[in-house]
Amino acid sequence: MTTLLVIAKEPRPGRVKTRLTPPYTPEQAAALAAAALTDTLRAVAAAPASRRMLVLDGRPGPWLPPGFDVVPQCAGGLDERLAAAFAACSGPALLIGMDTPQVTPELLTVEPDGCDAWFGPAEDGGFWALGLAAPDPALLRGVPMSRSDTGAVQRARLVAAGLRVRDLPPLRDVDTATDAEAVAATAPHGRFAAELARVRGERARAGVRR
Incomplete structure (x- = not known):
């Protein structure tokens, strides 16, 4: 069975989801990040796994199940941090971030039958999931992150290593306010x-007062 990893930042104002500000305040952006992390961890908790790991920058909070x-x-850099996360695994592992709260347990249910790697592309050109049947940190080190071609470069690295992908x-990452609206519409019952x-209502009430 697979180890499931989530790499995340503690959702503190000013440290997470800074591209949501504006229109949202740092506190509202952090609240949205905490909700996204909550949904992500719930999906991981409901998926079959031999081990579940949170690779965290910061401290755990009440959102941790x-x-x-x-x-x-x-x-x-992010490539080094992802590589180190895989280095901690001794068997098949699938890693995701905290930016896709619409993820489901079904999407995370993977088996290494007939493949060596799993690749989940993100709509912005990155990737939301990366899985390796035999984790090798070298497959991630040096991949340029946070670019429109990050996903293409990472997938090409897997193929060049002879892996069956x-x-x-x-899936769409939540980076901007437009992303947030689109992702929430695909998972309307999530946290x-x-x-x-709630944040929309808070902003609307603030607008009425002004």
Whole structure:
């Protein structure tokens, strides 16, 4: 069975989802990040796994469900931090971030039958999921992150290593306010959608007062 990893930042104002500000305040952006992380961890908790790990920059909060091993992120760029997360795994592993609260347990249910890697492309050109049947940190080190071609470069790295890659459905990351609206519409019953509705109401009330 697969180890499921989530790499995340503690949702503190000013440290997460800064591209949501504006229109949202840092506190509202952090609340949306916490909701996205809550939905993500719930999906991971409901998916079959041999181990569940939260690779965290910061401290755990009330959004953390039971059953997760919490390990700190290492120093360095995102490629180094992702590589280190895989280095902690001894068998098949699938890693996701905290930016896709619409993810489901079904999407995370993967088996290494007939493939060596799983790749989940993000609509912005990155990737929302990366899985390796035999984790090799070298497959991630040096991949340029946070670019429109990050996903293409990472997938090409897998193919160049001779791995058989199975593609997962593309998902949209929550980076901007437009992304937030679109993602909430695809998962209207999640914590993220509820928090977005609350924040919308908060902003509307503030507008009336002004």
